[in-house]
Amino acid sequence: MSIPYHPEAVEKKAQQFWDEAHCFEVAETDGKEKFYCLTMFPYPSGKLHMGHVRVFTINDVIARYQRMQGKHVLQPMGWDAFGLPAENAAIKRGIPPAQWTYRNIDEMRIQMRRLGYAYDWTREVMTCRPEYYRWEQWLFTKMFEKGLVYRKNSIVNWDPVDQTVLANEQVIDGRGWRSDALVERREIPQWFMKITAYADELLDELDRMPGWPESVKTMQRNWIGRSVGLELSFAVPGEREPLTVYTTRPDTLFGVTYMAVAAEHPLAVKAAATNAKLAAFIEECKKSGAAEARLETMEKRGMSLGLSAIHPLTGVEVPLWVANFVLMSYGTGAIMAVPGHDARDWEFARKHGLPIVQVVAPADGSDFDIEAAPFLEHGVLVNSADYDGMDFDAAFNAIADYFENANRGKRTINYRLRDWGVSRQRYWGTPIPIIYCDDCDAVPVPEDQLPVVLPEDVAFTGHGSPLKDMPEFVNVDCPQCGEPARRETDTFDTFVESSWYFARYACPDNDKRMLDERADYWTPVDQYTGGIEHAILHLLYSRFFQRVMRDQGLSNVSEPFTNLLTQGMVLKDGAKMSKNKGNTVDPQELIEKYGADTVRLFMMFAAPPEQALEWSDDGVQGSFRFLKRFWVAVQKHADAGRPETSSADVFTPDQEALLRKTHQTIAKISDDIGRRYTFNTAVAASMELLNAVNRFDDPSATGRRVVQQALEAVVLMLSPMVPHICHELWSVLGHETALIDESWPAADARLLHADIVKIAVQVNGKMRGMVSVPADTDDDTVLAAALSDPNVQRFVSAGSIRKTIVVPNKLVSIVV
RNA sequence: GCCCGGAUGGCGGAAUAGGUAGACGCAACGGACUUAAAAUCCGUUGGCCGCAAGGCCGUGCCGGUUCGACUCCGGCUCUGGGCACCA
Numbered sequence: 001m002s003i004p005y006h007p008e009a010v011e012k013k014a015q016q017f018w019d020e021a022h023c024f025e026v027a028e029t030d031g032k033e034k035f036y037c038l039t040m041f042p043y044p045s046g047k048l049h050m051g052h053v054r055v056f057t058i059n060d061v062i063a064r065y066q067r068m069q070g071k072h073v074l075q076p077m078g079w080d081a082f083g084l085p086a087e088n089a090a091i092k093r094g095i096p097p098a099q100w101t102y103r104n105i106d107e108m109r110i111q112m113r114r115l116g117y118a119y120d121w122t123r124e125v126m127t128c129r130p131e132y133y134r135w136e137q138w139l140f141t142k143m144f145e146k147g148l149v150y151r152k153n154s155i156v157n158w159d160p161v162d163q164t165v166l167a168n169e170q171v172i173d174g175r176g177w178r179s180d181a182l183v184e185r186r187e188i189p190q191w192f193m194k195i196t197a198y199a200d201e202l203l204d205e206l207d208r209m210p211g212w213p214e215s216v217k218t219m220q221r222n223w224i225g226r227s228v229g230l231e232l233s234f235a236v237p238g239e240r241e242p243l244t245v246y247t248t249r250p251d252t253l254f255g256v257t258y259m260a261v262a263a264e265h266p267l268a269v270k271a272a273a274t275n276a277k278l279a280a281f282i283e284e285c286k287k288s289g290a291a292e293a294r295l296e297t298m299e300k301r302g303m304s305l306g307l308s309a310i311h312p313l314t315g316v317e318v319p320l321w322v323a324n325f326v327l328m329s330y331g332t333g334a335i336m337a338v339p340g341h342d343a344r345d346w347e348f349a350r351k352h353g354l355p356i357v358q359v360v361a362p363a364d365g366s367d368f369d370i371e372a373a374p375f376l377e378h379g380v381l382v383n384s385a386d387y388d389g390m391d392f393d394a395a396f397n398a399i400a401d402y403f404e405n406a407n408r409g410k411r412t413i414n415y416r417l418r419d420w421g422v423s424r425q426r427y428w429g430t431p432i433p434i435i436y437c438d439d440c441d442a443v444p445v446p447e448d449q450l451p452v453v454l455p456e457d458v459a460f461t462g463h464g465s466p467l468k469d470m471p472e473f474v475n476v477d478c479p480q481c482g483e484p485a486r487r488e489t490d491t492f493d494t495f496v497e498s499s500w501y502f503a504r505y506a507c508p509d510n511d512k513r514m515l516d517e518r519a520d521y522w523t524p525v526d527q528y529t530g531g532i533e534h535a536i537l538h539l540l541y542s543r544f545f546q547r548v549m550r551d552q553g554l555s556n557v558s559e560p561f562t563n564l565l566t567q568g569m570v571l572k573d574g575a576k577m578s579k580n581k582g583n584t585v586d587p588q589e590l591i592e593k594y595g596a597d598t599v600r601l602f603m604m605f606a607a608p609p610e611q612a613l614e615w616s617d618d619g620v621q622g623s624f625r626f627l628k629r630f631w632v633a634v635q636k637h638a639d640a641g642r643p644e645t646s647s648a649d650v651f652t653p654d655q656e657a658l659l660r661k662t663h664q665t666i667a668k669i670s671d672d673i674g675r676r677y678t679f680n681t682a683v684a685a686s687m688e689l690l691n692a693v694n695r696f697d698d699p700s701a702t703g704r705r706v707v708q709q710a711l712e713a714v715v716l717m718l719s720p721m722v723p724h725i726c727h728e729l730w731s732v733l734g735h736e737t738a739l740i741d742e743s744w745p746a747a748d749a750r751l752l753h754a755d756i757v758k759i760a761v762q763v764n765g766k767m768r769g770m771v772s773v774p775a776d777t778d779d780d781t782v783l784a785a786a787l788s789d790p791n792v793q794r795f796v797s798a799g800s801i802r803k804t805i806v807v808p809n810k811l812v813s814i815v816v
Numbered sequence: 817g818c819c820c821g822g823a824u825g826g827c828g829g830a831a832u833a834g835g836u837a838g839a840c841g842c843a844a845c846g847g848a849c850u851u852a853a854a855a856u857c858c859g860u861u862g863g864c865c866g867c868a869a870g871g872c873c874g875u876g877c878c879g880g881u882u883c884g885a886c887u888c889c890g891g892c893u894c895u896g897g898g899c900a901c902c903a
Binding site: 343571 | 817818819820821822827828829830832835836839840841842843855856869870882883884896897898899900901902903
């Protein structure tokens with residue numbers, strides 16, 4: 001008597017079983033291989049979206065698969081709880097950010113539980129809790145002591161109407177998103193972490209990280225952007241200080257025809273003091289956001305400073321300009337321009353009528369029209385005095401030697417990577433543990449006064465941080481001299497919290513130390529899964545922080561994530577699903593309609609994990625139908641009672657075919673999940689095997705035994721993806737013990753290969769026939785069989801064969 | 817603008833090391849069951865030609881390497897992600 005498939009009841013029952021048995025709570029167990037399986041933790045935005053469901057399901061499949069491989073699996077979950085959206089919600093709804101955040105966490109936790117993820121909830125962390133962020137404050141004070149943090153001026157987006165600092169996201173087409181005022185660049189003092197001190201290590205170690213995708217490693221290499229170049233100076237007549245610039249192309253030095261400085265550069269500021277037009281232009285330049293993408297794409301504008309610089313080799317005077325694309329915070333705030341061999345310099349020279357000189361020619365001696373386009377490749381020097389005829393390396397070295405010997409410049413290694421500015425002029429974040437004293441300057445908060453607790457009960461207006469208006473927070477005594485002092489009101493970039501949470505899951509309850517021996521047991525993370533959008537910032541900051549913790553003696557691990565899986569976005573209508581764009585699909589509705597297993601299955605089946613997944617409402621239905629067919633097939637089989645366990649090992653051809661199919665499928669899915677992470681093809685293979693079972697009609701004892709084996713394999717192998725229905729069907733198949741403790745099935749190697757293989761026959765590269773031969777037939781016999789195919793013969797006349805290729809068990813290619 | 821990806825039937829995708837393009841699923845169409853609908857089951861389905869056998873074309877575009885290219889190389893187009901204060 002078959003029971004219909006009711007996902008809600010099935011899922012509730014399975015989850016209750018796992019909860020009561022505490023299946024997913026893990027301690028540090030000796031003698032068992034550990035596997036730390038982690039997803040990037042979510043921002044508690046309100047409800048789960050499809051992107052969450054995708055990444056959590058992928059990771060859960062891996063965690064459950066590894067568990068079935070006999071490993072001791074930790075899969076924790078927590079909340080990246082600080083951030084801008086809570087402040088926006090607070091303004092919009094008049095609720096304190098903390099309240100809004102905790103409510104969202106509670107709601108999303110319920111949704112996650114409904115989806116049946118194998119999380120150890122006893123380890124949950126929330127970054128907005130003092131017991132979490134106190135350790136980050138503590139580490140910051142340690143970094144302060146080591147000189148790994150420092151304070152300097154840096155640029156922010158300033159909204160002149162709302163009188164507030166804006167995030168890049170809040171600047172739309174150069175205007176503040178609420179005020180619509182033109183955004184300005186403004187310099188304010190901010191705290192920086194010296195990630196550049198680790199630049200070489202972060203770069204070099206990428207070569208020894210086989211578990212990371214090549215694309216992510218390339219992006220990080222380019223981001224760090226290590227380059228070897230020459231630092232040299234141009235004298236400026238009438239100025240005491242020369243203008244220092246850095247170039248990776250000293251070979252183009254003779255092609256310098258002008259120089260440009262940033263609007264904030266002292267030379268520009270000085271010149272503007274006596275030139276109203278210039279002053280106006282400089283003010284205009286500051287009216288722009290700070291985002292690089294915007295600076296690079298906006299119209300390149302500039303104005304002559306009326307000054308010149310002396311070329312260090314030729315002595316020729318080149319004009320000095322101020323330009324909107326040169327930024328004070330990058331490099332020295334000045335550039336030497338070589339329009340003949342740099343695209344941006346070329347474009348700017350064209351626009352402003354500045355001379356373009358060719359100093360590098362193509363190595364093959366061909367002509368190049370420098371007036372039509374810049375020549376960007378390496379080549380042979382021309383118009384470069386004694387250096388003419390040299391190639392890039394020779395010219396680089398000769399010119400660099402000249403400057404170093406004359407003590408007028410030096411070879412320098414530069415990084416594109418900049419130190420990490422961690423100050424945010426916002427309320428909802430970790431307070432930066434610094435006290436400003438008139439006499440002692442910036443003093444870190446002593447360890448016994450940590451944590452600096454963020455007051456949660458605040459009236460939040462959105463006009464600046466409410467911390468500034470809280471004297472009880474701001475006014476403190478200087479820890480050094482005891483005089484009245486002021487507490488820092490800026491908070492940390494939320495990337496600081498997400499740079500070490502993965503280690504804290506090992507010991508979230510320790511109130512004496514940041515990390516303990518349990519972190520030594522679990523770290524590094526064996527499998528880390530998250531969005532490709534984090535390929536650079538979050539992953540690089542985490543690699544940096546892991547090293548800071550290591551050098552603080554907290555860990556002996558350098559790389560935090562051994563294997564990285566970057567899953568693609570969930571797109572709708574070709575764009576990332578997001579609340580901003582209003583193109584979201586609510587997973588909750590689908591769960592209520594079809595159950596968690598259907599949603600999980602569809603997410604795994606719709607696309608391979610690394611690829612972007614274009615959402616379509618069609619197809620979820622198909623996954624549900626498959627689960628129903630799966631359910632009915634197992635029930636129907638079980639209704640006839642358990643097959644006898646012992647029978648002779650004699651099979652009919654059909655029985656043997658299903659047996660082979662079962663074992664081939666086990667081998668394929670093991671590879672798909674264990675090595676390739678192509679869960680979509682694993683699902684497809686399960687479907688094929690189930691289709692084969694449904695077509696198979698053999699009520700004999702042996703037939704039923706073969707079916708039992710096939711169904712058990714499908715239940716076991718689908719269980720990481722659809723754990724609830726499999727939990728139930730495992731007992732339907734007659735098992736007393738729970739599926740969660742079962743091992744992954746093993747394929748019988750003797751049953752993996754077919755005894756008859758089909759060989760494709762090509763003539764001149766075109767398919768002309770198929771022949772069936774026993775597996776591993778020798779080449780000559782296969783060729784003879786191929787040539788005897790009537791259709792092949794039509795295209796091959798005797799004696800005309802020029803070449804034959806035989807690919808064993810696959811293909812014959814005949815060239816006539 | 818710069819860096820990293822992607823493009824295959826009506827749709828999502830498969831082809832794992834250069835070797836049968838389109839597995840599996842969706843949608844559509846035809847049929848069975850039903851008073852009917854839903855559900856379920858069976859069948860067909862890249863395009864063109866052909867009664868059939870079979871042939872020709874076909875993996876974003878242009879070109880190359882190879883007996884053989886979705887796969888490798890060169891050049892484009894469109895599109896997704898990142899660009900340091902969204903997370």
